[in-house]
Amino acid sequence: MKYIQFFKILVLILLFGISANAQDLEPGSNNNGLPLRIAYYGENMVHPGLRVGTSYVLHRKVKVRTRIFKFLQDKRGSMTKVIQYKLDGNLGFYNHPNNHTGLLMGAAITRHKNKNESQFSTAWSLGINYLHRFYNIETFQIDANGTIDQIGLGGNGGLMLALAPSMERAFGEKGHIVFVKPAIQLVKYNHTYFSNAIIEFGISLKLSKQ
Amino acid sequence: MKNLLLILIGLCLIVAACSKKESETFDHFFFRNDGADLFVEVNGNIASKTFLLFLHGGPGGGGTAYNSGYYADELEKEYAMVYMDQRGNGASTGNYDKGTLTLAQNSDDIYQLTRFLKAKYGQDISLFLAGHSWGGLTTCHALVTTDIQQEIKGWIEIDGAHDFVLNDRESIKLFKVLATIEIATKNNLEFWTPVLERVNEMDTLAPSVEDAGYLNAKAFEAESYLPIEYPELPDSGLPYTSLNAPNSGMSIWFANLVVNPILNADSYENPLTDRLDEISVPSLFLWGKYDLVVPPALGVSAYNLVNTTEKELVIFENSGHSPMSNEPELFVQEVKKFVELYK
Numbered sequence: 001m002k003y004i005q006f007f008k009i010l011v012l013i014l015l016f017g018i019s020a021n022a023q024d025l026e027p028g029s030n031n032n033g034l035p036l037r038i039a040y041y042g043e044n045m046v047h048p049g050l051r052v053g054t055s056y057v058l059h060r061k062v063k064v065r066t067r068i069f070k071f072l073q074d075k076r077g078s079m080t081k082v083i084q085y086k087l088d089g090n091l092g093f094y095n096h097p098n099n100h101t102g103l104l105m106g107a108a109i110t111r112h113k114n115k116n117e118s119q120f121s122t123a124w125s126l127g128i129n130y131l132h133r134f135y136n137i138e139t140f141q142i143d144a145n146g147t148i149d150q151i152g153l154g155g156n157g158g159l160m161l162a163l164a165p166s167m168e169r170a171f172g173e174k175g176h177i178v179f180v181k182p183a184i185q186l187v188k189y190n191h192t193y194f195s196n197a198i199i200e201f202g203i204s205l206k207l208s209k210q
Numbered sequence: 211m212k213n214l215l216l217i218l219i220g221l222c223l224i225v226a227a228c229s230k231k232e233s234e235t236f237d238h239f240f241f242r243n244d245g246a247d248l249f250v251e252v253n254g255n256i257a258s259k260t261f262l263l264f265l266h267g268g269p270g271g272g273g274t275a276y277n278s279g280y281y282a283d284e285l286e287k288e289y290a291m292v293y294m295d296q297r298g299n300g301a302s303t304g305n306y307d308k309g310t311l312t313l314a315q316n317s318d319d320i321y322q323l324t325r326f327l328k329a330k331y332g333q334d335i336s337l338f339l340a341g342h343s344w345g346g347l348t349t350c351h352a353l354v355t356t357d358i359q360q361e362i363k364g365w366i367e368i369d370g371a372h373d374f375v376l377n378d379r380e381s382i383k384l385f386k387v388l389a390t391i392e393i394a395t396k397n398n399l400e401f402w403t404p405v406l407e408r409v410n411e412m413d414t415l416a417p418s419v420e421d422a423g424y425l426n427a428k429a430f431e432a433e434s435y436l437p438i439e440y441p442e443l444p445d446s447g448l449p450y451t452s453l454n455a456p457n458s459g460m461s462i463w464f465a466n467l468v469v470n471p472i473l474n475a476d477s478y479e480n481p482l483t484d485r486l487d488e489i490s491v492p493s494l495f496l497w498g499k500y501d502l503v504v505p506p507a508l509g510v511s512a513y514n515l516v517n518t519t520e521k522e523l524v525i526f527e528n529s530g531h532s533p534m535s536n537e538p539e540l541f542v543q544e545v546k547k548f549v550e551l552y553k
Contacts, residue, residue, distance in 0.1 A: 046452055046453050047453070097453065097454035098238065098450070098454050098455065098456040099249075099301055099456045099457065133303070135240055135247070137238050137239050137240060138239045138240070139239065139240040139241075139242055139247060140239055140240070140241055140242065140326065140330070141241070141242040141243065141326075142322060142325055142326040142329055146325060146328075146329050147329070148326065148329050148330060151242060154240055154242070154247065156247065156303060156304055156305045157305075158305070189303065189464070189465075190246075190298055190302075190303055190304060190305075190306065190465070190468070191298070191306055191307060191308040191310075191311065191468075192308070192468050194464035194465075194467075194468065195464070196464075
């Protein structure tokens with residue numbers, strides 16, 4: 001277990017280049033261990049891939065409000081809204097047959113909202129990734145003498161921005177989560193950027209013992 | 211939980227199942243030149259040692275729009291058809307500077323690819339250069355600005371827009387002629403009447419950018435109102451699905467948006483009518499009679515101006531902008547006749 005914790009923290013440090021400062025966090029707000037997120041990643045919806053990652057709670061805010069009508073307050077209790085700001089780290093790949101395999105790694109800031117301790121939550125995240133495309137087919141060039149040169153691991157890469165809403169549902173005793181997360185991405189392509197759409201759906205597992 | 215994980219893993223294993231494999235009749239690769247990785251697909255009879263490098267229209271098109279249908283099947287039986295996505299178009303990609311999105315660089319790409327094809331498949335292959343629509347301009351530009359004429363056996367221009375300025379002028383003329391005939395015979399008045407009114411307002415010698423856009427859009431629309439054939443002939447079908455196509459519809463759409471204005475502007479600045487006499491390789495001009503996108507007058511002009519006696523102009527009586535789709539049997543026959551003569 002210690003090894004897993006160490007690994008997760010190492011991944012976070014590598015991905016974000018920063019070390020989280022626990023003193024900045026609201027006491028008791030952070031995780032009972034970092035979750036492991038595993039998801040199907042569909043580039044342009046149809047090109048299949050896999051994405052794994054974790055997330056770290058940077059800040060947690062709880063708002064409690066008394067209901068206007070007393071009978072509702074007595075029946076259901078106060079309304080609570082939990083807002084969490086998370087730092088996500090992800091690694092992933094997808095395959096675009098007959099063209100390329102994309103490898104991506106990146107980070108995102110997520111604003112996660114849960115009302116009244118519901119099993120359903122919503123979130124918005126803004127991420128930045130580095131995407132490298134490795135061509136699935138051979139790449140050649142020719143020199144001035146007419147000699148063919150085969151380029152190893154031909155491809156290209158660039159930064160990618162992603163804006164994604166997501167919906168989550170908690171399940172199980174540990175509070176595992178299933179989620180669906182469509183996203184619009186701004187992708188470096190040729191001399192410019194263009195947008196594409198992706199879909200992620202998967203699970204977030206809480207690995208720690210509670 | 212286990213089931214969910216298995217589904218996720220299963221979806222990812224699809225990766226291994228979707229690629230077309232290299233074979234005696236199929237090859238595909240990226241060809242790198244000056245920062246661009248150009249997607250190239252070779253389909254057909256590679257053993258014939260006769261290759262047709264086929265350049266797509268646009269700007270903003272792609273080769274995969276051409277490698278299906280009856281004509282492609284028939285030509286691939288006899289020859290190796292090389293479909294190249296030009297710089298910034300289709301599935302071509304790379305890390306290159308915007309400043310290299312020019313006809314001049316594109317011509318060098320085409321020329322270097324012909325050198326590569328000879329190096330890869332043998333110096334003894336017979337290579338022909340063919341271009342449709344905007345591809346007619348890019349092939350023509352490569353012919354007059356590079357040494358490609360030394361590498362090829364012939365040029366096939368199919369409704370090719372080798373002179374954008376002349377193209378707009380001729381499009382106005384042809385619109386007036388055809389619209390007048392159609393209105394006189396009371397055919398599709400709701401389409402032709404407003405078109406003729408709009409075209410009559412245009413400056414014939416110097417149509418505006420808006421005029422050019424209107425002409426192009428209406429030219430494609432007009433094909434529904436003209437005696438153009440759309441025969442249903444058997445073919446092997448599209449080689450790709452949305453899952454395994456080398457590019458996606460989305461990327462084509464965005465690439466088109468991005469590269470079209472840049473390469474269109476460069477195309478207007480490079481009319482090639484005055485340089486057609488620099489072309490001395492055998493030339494075949496294939497044109498649809500009812501092509502309002504690139505009128506047959508351009509084919510006539512090119513036929514008259516190329517500097518070779520080994521040339522032919524074929525007007526397809528029941529075709530619009532794409533005779534390979536409108537009259538595919540005749541199209542295949544003419545291409546084969548030309549290739550067999552000069553290969």
